[in-house]
Amino acid sequence: MLAAIWAQDEKGTIGKDDRLPWHLPNDLKFFKQMTEDNTIVMGRxxxxxxxxxxxxxxxxIVLTRDxxxxAKGVLVFHTVEExxxxxxTFAGITFIAGGSAVYEDFLPHCDVLYRTVIHHSFDGDTKFPPVAWEEWTLINLSEGEKDEENNYDYQFETYQHKVTAE
Structure with missing residues (x-):
């Protein structure tokens, strides 16, 4: 199964200078919980x-045209097809984990989307690519808990691709 996993702010910002523009420990825990014992794919x-x-x-898996x-300890692939x-052939979930161009390349192939929406606006230089939301069904929504370590309101969303669900 192929899934995309990401966090974004209210404007769709996902990064600044190739890093996350926020610190949200509960989202990092969610990412770890979802991806452990699975595969993550990201650009260089x-x-x-x-x-x-x-x-x-x-x-x-690091995806690069180079x-x-x-890089030590990773698989390096050069094409979407690879x-x-x-x-x-992988028995678990292969998670697409960024950046924007990699998400754009794989969105048409994903079965499930795991999106964290942070209810705040951040300065950033990278946005999540457009999603044809009419092709997706929201199957789970849970509110995150704001506390001393998690300074923003946020929610976890899970979407199933309608073609996959049929």
Whole structure:
């Protein structure tokens, strides 16, 4: 199964300078909970923005056009097709985890979307690509808890692709 997972602000901002423009520990916990023991796919800039290190307890795929790119502890793929073939044979969930161009390439192939919406506006330079929401059904919505560590109101949303659900 192929799924996209991301957090965005109210304007669709997902990044600034190849990093998250906010600190929301509960969203990071959600990301960890969802992706552990699965595969995450990200572009080279997103991977390097995370410190060029794979996250523990998950397979990381770095997608790049650079045929000479190598990074320790990750798989390096160069085409969308390679990732789709991998996802077909992987028993778990293959999560698309950024950046914007990678999301755009994979949205048409996703079965499920996991979106965290932060009810705030941030300064950023990267937006999530447009989604044809009429093709998706909201199947779960839960409000996040604002507290001393999580300074913003937010919610977790899960969408199923209508074609997948039929």
């Amino acid at each position: 800039k997103t991977f390097e923005g995370m410190g060029s290190r794979p996250l523990p307890n998950r397979q990381t 045929r000479t790119y190598h 990732v789709l073939e991998y996802a077909k």
